[in-house]
Amino acid sequence: MNFNKKEFDRLAAEYRYVITDMICRAGSGHLGGALSLVETIITLYYRILNVDPENPKWEDRDRLIMSKGHAGPVLYVALAYNGFFPKSWLPTLNADGTRLPSHVDQNQTPGIDITAGSLGQGLSCACGVALASKMNNKKHRVFCIIGDGESNEGQIWEAALFAGHRKLDNLVAITDYNKLQIDGFTKDMLDLEPLVDKWRSFNWEVFEMDGHDWDDIYTTVNKAIAVNGKPAMIVAHTIKAKDCSVAENLPESHNIKVPNEQEYRKYIEALVNQEVDLPY
Amino acid sequence: MELHELEMRAVYGRTLNELIDADPNVLCLEADLSKASGTNPEVFSKHPDNFVNVGVSEANMICIGAGLASEGKIPFCASFTCFASRRVYDQVTISVAYANNNVKIVGTAPGITAGPNGGTHMCFQDLAIMRAMPNMHVYSPCDVYELRSMMKNMVHSRQPTYMQLIRPKVDPVFNDDYQFQPGKVLSLRSGSDVTLVSTGYMTHFARQAADELDKKGVHVDHLHCPSVKPFDVETLVKSAKKTGAVVTVEAQNIIGGLGGAVCEVLSEHYPTRVKRLGIPDKFGEVATEEYLFNKHKFGVKHIINACEEFLKGK
Numbered sequence: 001m002n003f004n005k006k007e008f009d010r011l012a013a014e015y016r017y018v019i020t021d022m023i024c025r026a027g028s029g030h031l032g033g034a035l036s037l038v039e040t041i042i043t044l045y046y047r048i049l050n051v052d053p054e055n056p057k058w059e060d061r062d063r064l065i066m067s068k069g070h071a072g073p074v075l076y077v078a079l080a081y082n083g084f085f086p087k088s089w090l091p092t093l094n095a096d097g098t099r100l101p102s103h104v105d106q107n108q109t110p111g112i113d114i115t116a117g118s119l120g121q122g123l124s125c126a127c128g129v130a131l132a133s134k135m136n137n138k139k140h141r142v143f144c145i146i147g148d149g150e151s152n153e154g155q156i157w158e159a160a161l162f163a164g165h166r167k168l169d170n171l172v173a174i175t176d177y178n179k180l181q182i183d184g185f186t187k188d189m190l191d192l193e194p195l196v197d198k199w200r201s202f203n204w205e206v207f208e209m210d211g212h213d214w215d216d217i218y219t220t221v222n223k224a225i226a227v228n229g230k231p232a233m234i235v236a237h238t239i240k241a242k243d244c245s246v247a248e249n250l251p252e253s254h255n256i257k258v259p260n261e262q263e264y265r266k267y268i269e270a271l272v273n274q275e276v277d278l279p280y
Numbered sequence: 281m282e283l284h285e286l287e288m289r290a291v292y293g294r295t296l297n298e299l300i301d302a303d304p305n306v307l308c309l310e311a312d313l314s315k316a317s318g319t320n321p322e323v324f325s326k327h328p329d330n331f332v333n334v335g336v337s338e339a340n341m342i343c344i345g346a347g348l349a350s351e352g353k354i355p356f357c358a359s360f361t362c363f364a365s366r367r368v369y370d371q372v373t374i375s376v377a378y379a380n381n382n383v384k385i386v387g388t389a390p391g392i393t394a395g396p397n398g399g400t401h402m403c404f405q406d407l408a409i410m411r412a413m414p415n416m417h418v419y420s421p422c423d424v425y426e427l428r429s430m431m432k433n434m435v436h437s438r439q440p441t442y443m444q445l446i447r448p449k450v451d452p453v454f455n456d457d458y459q460f461q462p463g464k465v466l467s468l469r470s471g472s473d474v475t476l477v478s479t480g481y482m483t484h485f486a487r488q489a490a491d492e493l494d495k496k497g498v499h500v501d502h503l504h505c506p507s508v509k510p511f512d513v514e515t516l517v518k519s520a521k522k523t524g525a526v527v528t529v530e531a532q533n534i535i536g537g538l539g540g541a542v543c544e545v546l547s548e549h550y551p552t553r554v555k556r557l558g559i560p561d562k563f564g565e566v567a568t569e570e571y572l573f574n575k576h577k578f579g580v581k582h583i584i585n586a587c588e589e590f591l592k593g594k
Contacts, residue, residue, distance in 0.1 A: 065347075105379075106350065107379065107380060113350065114346075114347065114350060114375075114379070115374065115375070115378060115379035117374065118370055118371075118373075118374040118375075120339075121339075121343045121346075121370075121371055121374060121375050122343075124339070124340045124342075124343030124344050124346075124347065124371075124375075125343045125344070125346050125347035125350070126347060127340075127343075127344050127347060128343065128344035128345060128346060128347020128348040128350070128351070128353075128355075129348070129350060129351055130347075131332070131344065131348060132348045132350075132351035132352070132353050133351070135353070136351075154339075155337075155339045155340060155343070155371075158334075158337035158339060158340035159340055159343075159344075161335070161337070162334055162335075162340055162344065165335075
């Protein structure tokens, strides 16, 4: 899809509306960390990733591993909008018998490459996927999105050592650095700073980007893809629950509870853009 | 040299090489214990491109294995039993079993064979915790022939699997004709007085006990159980119906492992008196095998006693 800022802004607003609607219908869900990734996911699925919705297991496709598995909803919207499954699946999030569980599942949902949900494991899995690609002399890229709270997990740093040691330059990781985790701000819980220096010291090429700026995302991801001889980490500065005023930048946005119509209206009406027709 | 003249770990490494020769998707993953597992220099020197040593990071190894398996590779991930099971239990649960990724996990130096490494390394719960995991097969081979046949089966099974691996040389129980089948018990001796069920390393001691009992006129129905899960319900129940008394022996906590499996099966299908021999809910320690057998009462003489006690009660 050719880039058009106005069209992409409209698409981002629609994604945020749909994600919020899905989570509110489910009665609860991880809103904040899905909304912070909207522009990144749209850029990946509309401008970067080489994937085929008709053949989700195509062996030469680019892989995307959502290590912060609770951000499933933003991925589900991108997959549905790109034809991996019908948009009518979207409002089934977390419903009995759904194929769209809160945390991503490679056996449930077309287009999900790796199951994730127990934090810290997805980046190691991504190392395995990237290593397999190298062993098979394949040219596809492996993307992995991790959380900032997730970066408290020791296993993230085991994977960081391994990818640096093995020079997995087909791996591009993105940290959704929205500065919040469940119990508070990352700087108060377990400070990650200096985060860029940490990744650099693990022998990764490191970039920073504004995770809500279309041009910056596109340019930075392409720079990361072009890195040779090292894995690349993009520290994406984002805002948790972006554009939902009652949740934005609040720790409570991590997992919202929506017990009734009144709460549903609260979140929906707090969205910056209201001019959206639901696709289901 | 006959295969059984080699250490078990040497046969593990040698068999991995054969499997890689036949299918280059087979991989050997290690976490800084490759010499202990028998894959270095064996696999490392013959198939360096199929050998991945991740350093001392077992959790990372399991999930790298999961990622590789999701791409069609068949990784065998080995470490000491304590690290290959309890240390990585969540990684195995989510990235391997729940995701149903085709990873083979090998726990070396199981149970009391951890010997001089002592209590920190003696894992007595791996069969129990792995058995409680959906999608997971759980095996414990007793000799080199069973090990080799089991590994060949694992490569073709597309089944997440946990396997114990005794490291030293052990006496042969089977020969080169042996064909491992998941979920099948093997009858090592037929008798009608007492059913004796064993797995892995303890099968050797159970055989000795069965031999000595035979000399005393006690005829044991000895079932060797290499596949703790899936479990051969039919053969066990048939034997219990014949003998009416069952003794289990394993180098594991008596809670949840082979003894647990036997009790679950019998209490549902054919309630039978059972005596579980093994570690009576205690941790390990630095000690000789003899000391541990005597302390926890699960050596050859204790197996004999347990069988004879059952006969007295008949």
